[in-house]
Amino acid sequence: xxxxxINGPFLLAQIVNFVILYLLLSRLVFPPLLKMLDExxxxxxxxxxxxxxxxxxxxxxxxxxxxxxxxxRAEAQRRIAAASTQAEKVKAEILASAQxxxxxxxxxxxxxxxxxxxxxxxxxxxxxxxxxMLATERVVRLGMDQSLQHKLIEDFLSETSLN
Amino acid sequence: xxxxxxxxLAIGLGAIGPGIGIGLLxxxxxxxxxxxxxxxxxxxxxxxxxxxxxxxxxxxxxxxxLLLLFVGAPGLAG
Amino acid sequence: xxxxxxGKNLIYTIGVLALMVVSVVFIRVPLPxxxxxxxxxxxxxxxxxxxxxxxxxxLLADITVLLIGLLAVRKxxxxxxxxxxxxxxWVVEIFDGMxxxxxxxxxxxxxxxxxxxxxxxxxxxxxxxLVPGFDSIGVMEPVEVAYAxxxxxxxxxxxxxxxxxxxxxxxxxxxxxxxxxIKAEAKHAEEAxxxxxxxxxxxxxxIPYFRAAATDLNLTIGLALMVVxxxxxxxxxxxGVKYIRRFAMPVITGMKPIDIIVGxxxxxxxxxxxxxxxxxxxxxxFSGQILLFVMAFLxxxxxxxxxxxxxxxxxxxxxxxxxxxxxxxxxQATHSHAGDExx
Numbered sequence: 020x021x022x023x024x025i026n027g028p029f030l031l032a033q034i035v036n037f038v039i040l041y042l043l044l045s046r047l048v049f050p051p052l053l054k055m056l057d058e059x060x061x062x063x064x065x066x067x068x069x070x071x072x073x074x075x076x077x078x079x080x081x082x083x084x085x086x087x088x089x090x091x092r093a094e095a096q097r098r099i100a101a102a103s104t105q106a107e108k109v110k111a112e113i114l115a116s117a118q119x120x121x122x123x124x125x126x127x128x129x130x131x132x133x134x135x136x137x138x139x140x141x142x143x144x145x146x147x148x149x150x151x152m153l154a155t156e157r158v159v160r161l162g163m164d165q166s167l168q169h170k171l172i173e174d175f176l177s178e179t180s181l182n
Numbered sequence: 183x184x185x186x187x188x189x190x191l192a193i194g195l196g197a198i199g200p201g202i203g204i205g206l207l208x209x210x211x212x213x214x215x216x217x218x219x220x221x222x223x224x225x226x227x228x229x230x231x232x233x234x235x236x237x238x239x240x241x242x243x244x245x246x247x248l249l250l251l252f253v254g255a256p257g258l259a260g
Numbered sequence: 261x262x263x264x265x266x267g268k269n270l271i272y273t274i275g276v277l278a279l280m281v282v283s284v285v286f287i288r289v290p291l292p293x294x295x296x297x298x299x300x301x302x303x304x305x306x307x308x309x310x311x312x313x314x315x316x317x318x319l320l321a322d323i324t325v326l327l328i329g330l331l332a333v334r335k336x337x338x339x340x341x342x343x344x345x346x347x348x349x350w351v352v353e354i355f356d357g358m359x360x361x362x363x364x365x366x367x368x369x370x371x372x373x374x375x376x377x378x379x380x381x382x383x384x385x386x387x388x389x390l391v392p393g394f395d396s397i398g399v400m401e402p403v404e405v406a407y408a409x410x411x412x413x414x415x416x417x418x419x420x421x422x423x424x425x426x427x428x429x430x431x432x433x434x435x436x437x438x439x440x441x442i443k444a445e446a447k448h449a450e451e452a453x454x455x456x457x458x459x460x461x462x463x464x465x466x467i468p469y470f471r472a473a474a475t476d477l478n479l480t481i482g483l484a485l486m487v488v489x490x491x492x493x494x495x496x497x498x499x500g501v502k503y504i505r506r507f508a509m510p511v512i513t514g515m516k517p518i519d520i521i522v523g524x525x526x527x528x529x530x531x532x533x534x535x536x537x538x539x540x541x542x543x544x545x546f547s548g549q550i551l552l553f554v555m556a557f558l559x560x561x562x563x564x565x566x567x568x569x570x571x572x573x574x575x576x577x578x579x580x581x582x583x584x585x586x587x588x589x590x591x592q593a594t595h596s597h598a599g600d601e602x603x
Contacts, residue, residue, distance in 0.1 A: 023296055026478065030481060033483070036319075041374065043326060048330065048332070051336055052333060052349060
């Protein structure tokens with residue numbers, strides 16, 4: 020033992036030295052360090068939970084906003100749809116009325132044309148009659164025989180064929 | 183003569199076992215690292231710890247050699 | 261490698277090589293006298309107890325650890341600013357995590373201070389060894405006195421460098437006649453109740469003021485003893501009287517006779533724990549010290565550098581292994597005997 024340098028008092032002194040060091044360190048140094056670490060860990064955990072809460076809140080808000088937006092969009096869609104049906108209706112109405120008017124105009128024009136035709140025809144007949152009378156007078160005045168008379172009338176009629 | 187030979191034999195023979203042991207240990211560790219490189223750091227740490235423990239056996243032999251060299255053994259001359 | 265011989269690097273390379281050659285030829289470092297027990301520093305004592313150089317190194321390590329610890333917690337801030345606070349928090353956090361992995365949160369917190377104290381104390385005790393001045397500044401003692409005390413036969417001649425007396429590498433060996441003469445004179449002086457002084461010192465040996473604390477078996481065995489005893493106290497506290505069962509007492513527990521052998525093995529393993537803890541640390545640091553001595557002796561410059569780096573690593577590793585084994589022993593002691601309880 021002596022040759023190895025092991026001896027009681029020194030051994031004891033070393034143990035005592037270590038115990039004193041241990042007591043000093045575990046009283047003065049480690050508690051504040053561990054406390055600091057734990058506090059920081061806790062703080063980080065708290066921060067994380069706070070962040071999580073904030074995130075959830077933001078998420079909820081976003082969802083709400085989205086919802087609102089969706090609603091508004093639907094409303095707008097509905098309005099557009101309504102307006103478009105309205106417009107369709109108006110268009111149909113306008114079209115219908117225009118068609119009716121056109122029809123009326125057409126009918127009126129037809130009637131007018133018919134009347135004009137009748138009037139012209141009547142006019143023509145009247146003139147034909149007058150002309151016939153004139154021709155007859157002339158034939159009579161000349162005193163032509165019956166056959167010539169007929170031939171003249173027929174010639175005249177074919178010349179002035181109205182039909 | 184024997185007092186010179188004794189410590190030499192002590193450390194010489196005592197280093198054989200740990201030498202083989204460390205070799206095997208490193209071999210295993212390297213194979214493990216090759217197989218899954220993602221754990222290389224962890225394996226390396228444990229390998230070094232294992233090497234230290236294996237090496238300490240050689241150190242015991244060294245201590246015995248040093249004792250023989252500087253203190254002498256009872257019964258040995260010198 | 262080729263770049264070493266180009267341009268500016270060539271000058272550096274030649275310079276370093278020249279320095280090495282000069283050191284080999286002109287600056288021969290004497291191999292320090294290697295002694296297993298810690299040396300008593302002549303003339304220093306407290307209350308009759310001599311002081312050894314390892315005690316001084318132990319106190320130095322204590323002071324370092326305390327200083328660093330106290331400076332680290334002196335101005336604690338939530339957001340760490342100081343280098344020391346940062347590094348201490350990092351250390352505490354890493355090892356807290358590691359111990360939690362091994363033994364769970366509760367045990368980790370209970371024994372973290374013990375773990376860290378052992379780790380930091382041994383770390384600085386081991387690293388102080390690498391500081392210049394350790395093992396090289398000390399008291400000159402005549403080799404005759406050293407022989408009378410510890411049986412050293414080889415001393416060195418001295419010279420004066422920059423006004424300080426230092427050893428040179430020229431060895432002085434005591435012949436057998438001189439040894440016998442010194443023995444007789446020392447015995448004579450002891451009988452007369454005086455301290456032995458040689459008439460004329462042939463050579464000197466250096467007794468350094470500082471020597472790595474873990475190269476003293478008193479420290480390593482003391483710590484190992486304390487750790488193992490504490491682990492048993494912890495075992496008794498948590499497991500109760502049943503803790504004795506681990507050492508197989510058939511008379512008390514009525515276990516099978518084979519358990520006697522197991523118990524004896526367990527009992528021996530407790531002593532093996534002390535021995536292995538103590539000698540692992542001692543052996544590593546002591547052999548590291550000798551390695552550095554020998555390397556400096558072979559070549560004073562550059563050669564010891566890689567070995568110093570190795571010692572840095574070994575110093576940390578041994579401190580860590582001692583501390584983690586302490587924790588594991590404590591942790592194991594809280595389990596009751598494996599055969600009794602089915603987990």
